[in-house]
Amino acid sequence: MATSFIDKARITVQAGNGGNGVVAFHREKYVAAGGPDGGDGGRGGSIILVVDDNMSTLMDFRYKRKYVASNGMDGQGARKSGRDGQNLTIKVPRGTLVRDAETNEIIKDMSGSEPFVLCKGGRGGWGNMHFATPTRQVPRFAKAGLPGEFHDVVLELKLLADVGLIGFPNVGKSTLLSVVSKAQPKIANYHFTTLFPNLGVVWVDEGVSFVMADIPGIIEGASEGAGLGHDFLRHIDRCRLLVHVVDVSGSEGRDPVADFDAINEELKHYSVNLAERPQIVCANKVDIMENPENLERLRQHVETLGYSLYEISAAAYQGTRELVKKVAEALSVLPPVTVYEPEYVPKTPAVDASAPLDIQRADNGTWIVEGPWLQRLMANVNFADYESRMWFDRALRESGLFQQMEEMGIQDGDTVSMYDFEFEYQR
Incomplete structure (x- = not known):
């Protein structure tokens, strides 16, 4: 169902505590004063994030919000160390940002394939065998294990797409995606048919392809929370190129120039960087256009602003191949998809003797x-x-x-x- 798309979730993660060191002494027949032989505690399990390309939403985190790794085992006599706690692996979709829940700073951008240790398990405590000295030959104390790291984090999915389709609801974005890729988004003749982003891989030529995202229709006020656009504007943050789809048919009595300006205004309110992203403008539904003057007014307007305009009819497969080639050509000279750098600096726990009691x-x-x-x-x-x-x-x-x-x-x-x-x- 459409409601199953979840792209933001808050979870609590707790690494395992280290096991305690043990106080023990060597006991063996005919061996007097065998000395200390208490083993060390095991290390607590860590919380590790890995990317799973089979996941497309954060739905798994909707109901389970707390993740705890296992503790290390206590040490034993005969210098036996306790067993380490088992690491807990959490799978997330590629493109997930991990933020500190308190400061909203980025901890990690899960866009690569390398596992990331989000919380380290606590070190195991030393057994009493470590504390024997020439003057202290019978140490009757050991060290406790250290607690594992704890964190409240927000997971935020930002799709990894080269191209983002933007435009008002029902202008033909889903149809265009279905025509140029093998994606099968829901298509119908009413507003907000698309309730969550759809991704499709567009094949251009041998060795040339790109990922296109169909973003749910943006409306005026989207940057302030109106409609569905606000929830999904984050998914075009990474897009290198925007394809702005405008309905020029006049079938709904809309003004294509006003629609074009309204969408760009919402992008500007959401993010200045996003508003400055390269755009290709598509005049869609030209095959059922009622007033050719709409197309000419839009062409003059966008070309004055420095954008290219392409006439297409996604439903009739008209002009779509030329558009795909132009998009691939534009992508070939644009920088790669954005990967966000970490902003979060771990805070040292206040457990030193300088902290007031x-x-x-x-x-x-x-x-x-x-x-x-x-x-x-x-x-x-x-x-x-x-x-x-x-x-x-x-x-x-x-x-x-x-x-x-x-x-x-x-x-x-x-x-x-x-x-x-x-x-x-x-x-």
């Missing part, structure tokens, strides 16, 4: 301390091990947390609560 004193006198980097730090600490606790204490002092709390009035013996860990403060 939330410090509050409860009614019972307990000091409550919370913050992202503190939570990450605590995930790496084995509070049952003395050396690990001392490392934690040193990290807090070096961050300036204790000095800040002393300036706020903390006293020896006061209780400090950090998530699920409590201790008495001592200078």
Whole structure:
């Protein structure tokens, strides 16, 4: 059905978390003090985008909006690493722009065939075998795995076509596409027959062909959301050449010059670059033309503006072959289809010790301390091990947390609560 064409979707993607490193010691008969042999956690699965040329819309994302890759497994004893999480592959149509949902900046233009890693899986944590030193031979702590990357993105499909057919509804764009290519768009004698873009490959000669897109009819006010044109103007953003189809038959009582100017005005309102795109003007339905004066007025008008005018009747196959050759000739000297450069710069998560912590004193006198980097730090600490606790204490002092709390009035013996860990403060 026509309503199945979806060219914009917002999704949430979450890469897998890394597995935790493990605290373990070598156990073997007749081997005393075998030493630490805790393995590392596995890497979390990544979110990978790939182009699928069998897809033509973003319909698959209409109902499923969240995509989560699997986590890495925790490490094991005997220096065994945890299994890596499985990558999650998401297929998108060629020509899909991936934008950051918050800033609308372009992350990636999926016009090529190379896979793109949208979210990287978290690294696995180190097992305790990495922390053995001559002075610390029995480390009873390991590192937690890092969280995978998370992103809200907007997928926006911009068709990869060399030529875009533009013009008012019912001027013969779909008929022209069906005549010059093997595309089979819906054709009927009423407005807005075309409800979604159609693509067709036009063969010209041996080794010479191009892709043509039939864009749903644009009307006055389309750039502001009127009609269907606003939804699909984005699909001619990449087109190297525009073929402007104008009905000169007079069968609907329209003025072809006014129609031509109105469409170009809408292009200008939508995008100045699009309005300046090369155009070839087609005077269609000349075989049923009621007033030849309409054709001459249009010819004089467009030639004054520097455009070429071709007389055709798509339905009667009149002038279409000559038009195709002219389009191919024009494309041969135009630059290739636009590929958008990334604009998005990844933001570094605020998990370093310079980020401020939330410090509050409860009614019972307990000091409550919370913050992202503190939570990450605590995930790496084995509070049952003395050396690990001392490392934690040193990290807090070096961050300036204790000095800040002393300036706020903390006293020896006061209780400090950090998530699920409590201790008495001592200078």
